[in-house]
Amino acid sequence: MRGILRLAFKLLVNDKAKFTALLLGITFAVFLIMFITSMFSGVLNHASSTIINIGASMWVMDPAVQTVTNSVGMPDYVLDAVRSIQGVKYAVPLYSGGALVKLSDGTYQSATVIGLDDTSLFGRPTLLEGKIEDIYAENGFIAVRDAEFGKLENPHVGSEFELNDYRGVIVGIAKVTSSGLYGTPTLYTTYERAIQYVPNPRYTISYVLVEPKSASDIPQIKKQVEALGYRARTKKEFMQRTADFFVYQTGGGTNMLIMTAISFIVGLSISGQTFYTFILENLERFGALKAIGTRNRVLVGMILFQATFTAFTGYGLGVGLSALLIWLARLRLASYAAMMTYGDLAFGFAMVVLIAAVSSYVAVQRVLKIEPFDIFRG
Amino acid sequence: MPKVAIQASGVTKWFGEGDAKTMAVNEVNLEAQFGEMVYIVGPSGSGKTTLLSILSGILRPNSGSVLVEGVDIWGLDSDQLADFRLGKIGFVFQDYHLFPRLTTVENAAIPLILKGKNWEEAVREAGKYLDIVGLKTRADLPPVKLSGGEQQRVAIARAIGSQPDILIMDEPTASLDGDTGQAILSFVKKNILNENRCILVVTHDERIYEFATRIMNMEDGRLKGSEVRAA
Numbered sequence: 001m002r003g004i005l006r007l008a009f010k011l012l013v014n015d016k017a018k019f020t021a022l023l024l025g026i027t028f029a030v031f032l033i034m035f036i037t038s039m040f041s042g043v044l045n046h047a048s049s050t051i052i053n054i055g056a057s058m059w060v061m062d063p064a065v066q067t068v069t070n071s072v073g074m075p076d077y078v079l080d081a082v083r084s085i086q087g088v089k090y091a092v093p094l095y096s097g098g099a100l101v102k103l104s105d106g107t108y109q110s111a112t113v114i115g116l117d118d119t120s121l122f123g124r125p126t127l128l129e130g131k132i133e134d135i136y137a138e139n140g141f142i143a144v145r146d147a148e149f150g151k152l153e154n155p156h157v158g159s160e161f162e163l164n165d166y167r168g169v170i171v172g173i174a175k176v177t178s179s180g181l182y183g184t185p186t187l188y189t190t191y192e193r194a195i196q197y198v199p200n201p202r203y204t205i206s207y208v209l210v211e212p213k214s215a216s217d218i219p220q221i222k223k224q225v226e227a228l229g230y231r232a233r234t235k236k237e238f239m240q241r242t243a244d245f246f247v248y249q250t251g252g253g254t255n256m257l258i259m260t261a262i263s264f265i266v267g268l269s270i271s272g273q274t275f276y277t278f279i280l281e282n283l284e285r286f287g288a289l290k291a292i293g294t295r296n297r298v299l300v301g302m303i304l305f306q307a308t309f310t311a312f313t314g315y316g317l318g319v320g321l322s323a324l325l326i327w328l329a330r331l332r333l334a335s336y337a338a339m340m341t342y343g344d345l346a347f348g349f350a351m352v353v354l355i356a357a358v359s360s361y362v363a364v365q366r367v368l369k370i371e372p373f374d375i376f377r378g
Numbered sequence: 379m380p381k382v383a384i385q386a387s388g389v390t391k392w393f394g395e396g397d398a399k400t401m402a403v404n405e406v407n408l409e410a411q412f413g414e415m416v417y418i419v420g421p422s423g424s425g426k427t428t429l430l431s432i433l434s435g436i437l438r439p440n441s442g443s444v445l446v447e448g449v450d451i452w453g454l455d456s457d458q459l460a461d462f463r464l465g466k467i468g469f470v471f472q473d474y475h476l477f478p479r480l481t482t483v484e485n486a487a488i489p490l491i492l493k494g495k496n497w498e499e500a501v502r503e504a505g506k507y508l509d510i511v512g513l514k515t516r517a518d519l520p521p522v523k524l525s526g527g528e529q530q531r532v533a534i535a536r537a538i539g540s541q542p543d544i545l546i547m548d549e550p551t552a553s554l555d556g557d558t559g560q561a562i563l564s565f566v567k568k569n570i571l572n573e574n575r576c577i578l579v580v581t582h583d584e585r586i587y588e589f590a591t592r593i594m595n596m597e598d599g600r601l602k603g604s605e606v607r608a609a
Binding site: 002003004006007010011014015282284285287288289290291292293294295296298371372373375 | 431456463465471476479484489492496
């Protein structure tokens with residue numbers, strides 16, 4: 001069998017022009033599919049950056065909240081009520097809002113302000129410079145060193161700015177797991193300072209972060225929070241809700257589907273047609289092989305091997321090319337919103353298998369139909 | 379006492395139905411023995427190629443039987459028939475049907491590979507058959523770099539590679555000039571034909587009749603007589 005596969009391999013790769021065209025077709029299709037899905041995965045991941053960076057197990061929020069950046073304020077009693085639910089280990093408030101920062105040169109820069117629970121500082125970022133206790137110092141803020149850091153004039157410990165006419169001082173520089181989606185720098189401070197400095201509506205708690213005693217307590221907590229008129233979501237559920245918003249309510253999902261479908265059609269038409277032409281050109285020789293005594297299933301095996309080899313090679317090249325482009329983009333823009341997930345890889349793989357299956361099905365049908373007698377007749 | 383290689387009885391084949399029905403082979407009885415180089419000759423459209431296809435297990439007749447070494451080949455299923463062709467029959471097609479992207483020796487190795495030999499072993503063995511047909515020095519060239527006569531010899535090397543009991547040659551001189559055609563058939567008779575092999579040749583090229591041990595005339599789908607020639 002190995003000899004037959006090698007024969008199939010040689011018949012395929014020795015026709016360099018067609019093999020190159022086949023590979024280019026599949027590589028290009030995989031590249032497009034992978035790049036589009038990676039960009040979308042990146043956008044979804046960045047959209048959930050606050051959820052990832054804070055890292056709480058459960059989030060209590062207003063039912064109208066669709067993404068983590070669009071919080072709806074909740075009254076203080078919600079925090080007390082949640083703390084009293086059986087199964088809650090602890091619950092802390094979180095403030096998340098936008099503010100305009102006046103920089104030293106007099107210009108204004110919008111920023112995301114995260115207010116951490118004053119007592120526990122739950123959800124604090126990892127510090128690169130400074131000490132976490134300095135966040136309690138007068139006007140203390142921690143700046144996040146991400147792609148947007150430069151928009152705050154690359155501050156250092158001791159840098160000053162103004163926020164809603166309040167003086168702010170950078171007491172630490174931190175790093176986070178995921179950068180935000182909207183291109184605004186992030187400042188961490190305490191909850192009390194955040195609601196003091198940032199102009200706010202009547203209710204100031206953006207989210208209540210909850211740690212359940214055990215996973216089995218989660219359904220009970222959800223039920224009790226719902227009875228209060230609010231929603232408790234696990235980290236995963238909140239990320240999914242944020243993703244759903246972008247997929248279904250912004251047109252992003254539709255765009256991705258359209259682009260993926262176009263990539264698929266491009267790949268299928270190039271590789272399908274080239275593979276079919278390759279088979280057609282060799283049809284008489286396949287017929288000769290049949291006449292010599294090749295069983296149909298051996299011929300089918302040869303064609304499937306050729307299609308599979310081309311598809312997998314093209315898949316590898318396409319994935320590699322996408323990864324290279326994302327890597328190059330990140331060299332220029334650290335928070336470039338593209339990430340290749342296992343889901344994207346599996347999706348791309350499924351698409352390429354489908355392209356190979358359709359191409360080889362048509363080719364197999366053609367080869368099975370040829371009669372060895374036609375070879376004799378010439 | 380020569381052994382019977384092929385025995386066909388009452389073989390009939392038609393194409394189409396009704397008004398379009400064309401009788402290609404009509405009640406043909408034929409016997410060919412090992413050691414024979416049998417020519418089936420006749421004008422175009424007389425049914426020679428159709429008969430050859432039936433005898434070699436490629437085209438199913440409408441009626442009649444074909445015994446090859448005592449086996450009723452049309453009683454075999456399609457896989458058995460494919461195995462039979464691979465094991466017993468060597469084909470030299472009119473247009474050679476060599477793979478242009480493979481080298482000469484790789485082309486000759488194809489039946490050996492199909493028989494399950496690994497690549498290296500098959501190529502090594504095919505080299506010996508190329509040597510027999512005098513093309514060892516051309517082994518690594520693609521067929522397009524060879525002359526028509528050389529390509530014909532590659533096709534012969536490929537056909538004899540599986541050491542078939544029966545060699546089928548369809549219009550072997552159709553694409554060759556007279557001298558080359560004669561040289562090829564002379565070579566086949568001297569080097570390929572032996573007492574354990576039967577060669578069937580379909581042709582209408584009278585210039586190569588001298589190499590036949592027997593000539594069967596075909597006309598309108600019927601065999602019209604047989605002429606035995608000197609061995």
